[in-house]
Amino acid sequence: MTSSADSVLDTQTLADYLQAQVEGFRGPLTATKFKGGQSNPTYRIDAASGRYVLRRKPPGKLLASAHAVEREYRVLQALQGSAVAVAQPLHLCEDDSVIGSAFYLMSFVPGRVHWDPALPDATPEQRTFYYHRAVDTLIALAQLDVAACGLADYGKPGNYFVRQIARWSEQYRASETETLVAMDRLIEALPAAAPADDGRIALVHGDFRLDNLMWSDSGELLAVVDWELSTLGHPLADLGYYCMALRLPRNPVLPGLASLQRDSLGIPDEAALLGRFGTATGLDPGDAWPFHLAFHFFRLAAIAQGVMKRALQGNASSEQALAAGRMAGTIAQMGWEVLDRGAAK
Numbered sequence: 019m020t021s022s023a024d025s026v027l028d029t030q031t032l033a034d035y036l037q038a039q040v041e042g043f044r045g046p047l048t049a050t051k052f053k054g055g056q057s058n059p060t061y062r063i064d065a066a067s068g069r070y071v072l073r074r075k076p077p078g079k080l081l082a083s084a085h086a087v088e089r090e091y092r093v094l095q096a097l098q099g100s101a102v103a104v105a106q107p108l109h110l111c112e113d114d115s116v117i118g119s120a121f122y123l124m125s126f127v128p129g130r131v132h133w134d135p136a137l138p139d140a141t142p143e144q145r146t147f148y149y150h151r152a153v154d155t156l157i158a159l160a161q162l163d164v165a166a167c168g169l170a171d172y173g174k175p176g177n178y179f180v181r182q183i184a185r186w187s188e189q190y191r192a193s194e195t196e197t198l199v200a201m202d203r204l205i206e207a208l209p210a211a212a213p214a215d216d217g218r219i220a221l222v223h224g225d226f227r228l229d230n231l232m233w234s235d236s237g238e239l240l241a242v243v244d245w246e247l248s249t250l251g252h253p254l255a256d257l258g259y260y261c262m263a264l265r266l267p268r269n270p271v272l273p274g275l276a277s278l279q280r281d282s283l284g285i286p287d288e289a290a291l292l293g294r295f296g297t298a299t300g301l302d303p304g305d306a307w308p309f310h311l312a313f314h315f316f317r318l319a320a321i322a323q324g325v326m327k328r329a330l331q332g333n334a335s336s337e338q339a340l341a342a343g344r345m346a347g348t349i350a351q352m353g354w355e356v357l358d359r360g361a362a363k
Contacts, residue, residue, distance in 0.1 A: 027061065027117055032072075035116050036065075040109045040123060043067050053133075057325075058087060058246055062126065071105065074121035076328070088112065089172075090245040091122040093221070096167040101158040103241050129232030129240040134273045135263045135285075137228075142284025144237065149286050150294060151239050152231060156260065157298040160220050160253035173250030175219050179212040179313060182251070190320040193327035200350035201323075204316040207357060212313075213306040215252075222251035226260050254303055257295055258310035261288050262318065265311070265352065271341045272349075308360020315353025322346040 033045030044067035052060045063070040075087055087110075094107040106125040114120060137145045164170055174181060187205045223230075224247025232241040264287070266274025280287060286294075296302045303310050326343020 032117055033065065035111070036109070036123065039111070043070075058090075058244075063123070069126040070108065071124050071126050072121055073124070074117060075119040086246060087120050087122050089248065092172070093169070093245045093248050094124060096169050096172075100162060100167060102155060102162065103239055104245075105241050105243070127232050127241045127243075129234055131229055131232055133229050135228045135275055136268075136273065136278055136283065137285075140284075142282070145284040146286060147237060148228070148233070149291065151237070152226075152228060152260065153257075153291055153294050154298075155231070155239060155242060156226065156256050157295060159223065159256060160295075160299045160301070162221050164219060164221050164250060169221060169250065172221070172248075175250060176217065177215050178222070178251035178255065179309075180209055180215075182255075182317065183208045183212065183313065186317050186320040190323055193320075193324045195323070195326055195330065198319070198323075198347045198350050200347065200354040201316070201319055203354050204312065204319075204350060204357065207354075208309070208313060208316060211309045211357060213303075213309060218253055218301075219250055220253035220255075222249055222253075222255045224248050224256070224259075226256040227263060253299060254301055254310060257292070258303075258307075259314045259317075261291055262311060262314045264288055265356075267348070269345075271338055271345055305360075308356050312353045312357035312360070315349050315356065319346045319350035319353065322349060 027049045029047055029049055030045075032049070033047045036043045036047075037045050043065060045065055047063050047065040049061045049063055049072070052062060057076070058073050059076055061072045061074075063072050073087055073090065091107050091110040094104050097104045098106065105127050108123045108125060110120075110122040111117075112120045132148070137148060140148065164172065183205075190201060190205070223242065223245060225244055226242075230242060230244045231239060232243060234240055264275050264280070264285075266272050267276050268274055268278070275285065278285075292303065292307075322343055323346040325339050326346060329339035329343055
């Protein structure tokens, strides 16, 4: 990961606190903010006792239920020893007085993040492997027994998409800075387009994309990171979000894959990814696939709008926050187009 020095954390206070709360932790420490992270600021902690990672809520006034580091910590605990690789959680601090907001400490995973989904440094064979391995993780999530790992009450069961549309419509309205016609259309049309609930329940990551996966140099998937948006939902949810990258435009803020010759690059198309997932899980979105894509464009646009609002308020985590926020309109328009075309077929 690329990182830059950060001077926000009171490292002496943090070191004293962690030394008292975390077994084996010894200061002093330095904190270096990782690249990326439009939402929860993330830091590499280098201490006398070793290297760790800290994720915190951003400072300032936040939207209700947003930046839930407590939920991230619970998921990391639940997934220990499962088929879904994650870092080891070490300590959760809900006392804002320590560093100014709630945070948690986890183990440092010495892996690599591929920020560009085109994987420019990989061979076609390697790209195919990475994309298939990611889908295999989605399969593991879909097959996870949420009750057995202690997450039966992690979210409301049933009607996931309808509830998510309502939630993100509220979040979008709370952070709205200008009128986006496509978002208004999606907010109106998506509830009626949602497929009937089939009763399936799974742990949904909520932001499952290639740059939230950490890999070893040999290609082993070491950890799935950034569980802030996780909840109980439908097992097809993460698949739709993951496939959205195939349609997003290529630009510095959202490095999608839409304009690339994916066949020659070895990047599987939607049909191949859906087929691999469906063969293992028995789930096929069928005619509802346009809805799944449109829903995730809508949701991503709402997230981008939240980033814009925080940037205008001066408490966004990334230097690219304003640029990311300005993508909300483009993303929403893509969502409306795919839903409109699907509805016309």
